[in-house]
Amino acid sequence: MIEGKTSGLKASQIHALERIYRRKIPAGELITGELARYLTELSREIQRQLGVIIDRGGVVEYVIVGDDREIVIPDLSKYSLGRSGLRGLRCIHTHLKQEPLSRDDLTDLELLRLDAIVALGVREDGLPGKIEYAHLLPDSETAKIERIGLNDFYQLDLDFSAFIQALDQEMERVAEETVDLDDGRERALLISVGRGSRQQVEDSMDELDELARTANLAVIDKVIQRPRKLNPRFLVGEGKLREIIISALQRRATLLVFDQDLTPNQVRSITEVTEIKVIDRTQLILDIFANRAQSRDGKVQVELAQLKYILPRLTGKGTAMSRLMGGIGGRGPGETKLEIDRRRIRDKIRRLEKQLDGLGRGRLQRRQKRVRAGVPIISIVGYTNAGKSTLLNAMTQSEVFTEDLLFATLDTSTRRLRFPLEREVIITDTVGFIRDLPKSLMGAFKATLEELEDADLLLHLVDLSNPRFNEQIESVDKILESLDLGTRQRLLVFNKIDQVDPADVPHLCRRYDAIPISAFDRSSFKPLLEEMQRRFWPEEDFHEEGSA
Ligand SMILES: Nc1nc2c(ncn2[C@@H]2O[C@H](COP(=O)(O)OP(=O)(O)OP(=O)(O)O)[C@@H](O)[C@H]2O)c(=O)[nH]1
Numbered sequence: 001m002i003e004g005k006t007s008g009l010k011a012s013q014i015h016a017l018e019r020i021y022r023r024k025i026p027a028g029e030l031i032t033g034e035l036a037r038y039l040t041e042l043s044r045e046i047q048r049q050l051g052v053i054i055d056r057g058g059v060v061e062y063v064i065v066g067d068d069r070e071i072v073i074p075d076l077s078k079y080s081l082g083r084s085g086l087r088g089l090r091c092i093h094t095h096l097k098q099e100p101l102s103r104d105d106l107t108d109l110e111l112l113r114l115d116a117i118v119a120l121g122v123r124e125d126g127l128p129g130k131i132e133y134a135h136l137l138p139d140s141e142t143a144k145i146e147r148i149g150l151n152d153f154y155q156l157d158l159d160f161s162a163f164i165q166a167l168d169q170e171m172e173r174v175a176e177e178t179v180d181l182d183d184g185r186e187r188a189l190l191i192s193v194g195r196g197s198r199q200q201v202e203d204s205m206d207e208l209d210e211l212a213r214t215a216n217l218a219v220i221d222k223v224i225q226r227p228r229k230l231n232p233r234f235l236v237g238e239g240k241l242r243e244i245i246i247s248a249l250q251r252r253a254t255l256l257v258f259d260q261d262l263t264p265n266q267v268r269s270i271t272e273v274t275e276i277k278v279i280d281r282t283q284l285i286l287d288i289f290a291n292r293a294q295s296r297d298g299k300v301q302v303e304l305a306q307l308k309y310i311l312p313r314l315t316g317k318g319t320a321m322s323r324l325m326g327g328i329g330g331r332g333p334g335e336t337k338l339e340i341d342r343r344r345i346r347d348k349i350r351r352l353e354k355q356l357d358g359l360g361r362g363r364l365q366r367r368q369k370r371v372r373a374g375v376p377i378i379s380i381v382g383y384t385n386a387g388k389s390t391l392l393n394a395m396t397q398s399e400v401f402t403e404d405l406l407f408a409t410l411d412t413s414t415r416r417l418r419f420p421l422e423r424e425v426i427i428t429d430t431v432g433f434i435r436d437l438p439k440s441l442m443g444a445f446k447a448t449l450e451e452l453e454d455a456d457l458l459l460h461l462v463d464l465s466n467p468r469f470n471e472q473i474e475s476v477d478k479i480l481e482s483l484d485l486g487t488r489q490r491l492l493v494f495n496k497i498d499q500v501d502p503a504d505v506p507h508l509c510r511r512y513d514a515i516p517i518s519a520f521d522r523s524s525f526k527p528l529l530e531e532m533q534r535r536f537w538p539e540e541d542f543h544e545e546g547s548a
């Protein structure tokens, strides 16, 4: 198959082009003199640029026909980047006027991570003339390019295999200085194109960073752009986007995460520029949910939300689809195979919705059983990372107050907490809350939190050591309200006081009417347990049994 602008070519010319695929370039050579001449003569004849893409084994992977000014390199994403960050492919193409490498040529080099890009000048007589080649330089900060030009092709004296081996090694070495290539996690570049105040944009970026860490991403860099005008196509300007992508590639990023929600069209436009996966904040949160969902129905709900979010973002291009479907670290909904198309996704959505109906019934039965048992239910709610799970574990592993879970039908996140005098409560951990919960997620979120409806007390846990704890309290309150839980009995608990200046704790607790604890330190739980007991059994004095 000949790529590019083949229309108008004679059958014999197409045939001559097809014959190029039969050639193999010896490892030591950039291109053989013979193939160079074949290209320049044919190029002169058809008055169009001709290009070949050659792999390290010397195999011609593509033959491309351009026009008199440029060639368009086909999608190379199926050739993955090596540890060095190079693709293992070089592009050699003719320039009819023996002009030097163009700006676009160099952009291709950078964006496609080619081993080299070569402009082969076509002389008047059709023989190879001037030659210029360029390659990337190892540099962890900015991509730099080395260009070498010769007036006569036949002066070219380059042991290509030795050259590319040395470059490869050096690029890998330099990369390893900044990124851990053996770290199996996705390497993410975080991008915010914000229009708010600098402070807002930065705060939001900090949170995106936290989200990324929660999703087990290795954040390699953060880029904040505050343009006067948003570019509707890419959000950022096209030039800026290129720059970001090139720097991301140079640092081996495998994922771009935008703090702003991207429209389906924006996702498509950006994925046309690069094969690096592109996701937005909503998708990141969806991914975290997918990872957190423990119960069967929680999983189904999140998968539904993911599929519904992805559906309009499918590009129809197999590779682009897999980028989206793969999710982070392959935790996306179901199989990531390329052949899944919209229809199959719609089918799956229907199946999941049906499944969810069935699961809902089981959920109700479980809950009824628990409510019937007549034991007070406490749900720990709070912003993500407040320490809810740590607290649950710490409270229920305590020998004095706890016992392991009993109702086999309950979620694993539910435990029984035993108080003195044979009193006990059921305590459940919940999925963490997040600011600006995307609408598409609210449904999944609500269902996951259905259990909260049965709670007699919401224990609102706050990470006091987080500089934005106040905003986090507000976000949680807002979400509780939207879940119609705004008036449920609540207890505010400040966690991680071990990380806060002890002098600040008392007045903060007074101001917010909160109880301080450190989930790491069970001896700090006493005031909290006392308060819980007071709420449920107000008539009895708190006293400890056994030794704490
Ligand atoms: N220093 C300190 N760290 C804590 C404390 N409690 C929890 N952590 C840490 O905070 C982090 C988050 O704790 P988790 O228990 O996973 O938080 P969570 O609220 O369950 O988070 P999500 O499940 O994401 O909503 C963990 O690294 C804990 O070790 C504490 O009292 N002090």
Ligand SMILES: [Mg+2]
Pocket (backbone or CB within 6 Å): 388, 389, 390, 429, 430, 432
């Ligand atoms: Mg947790």
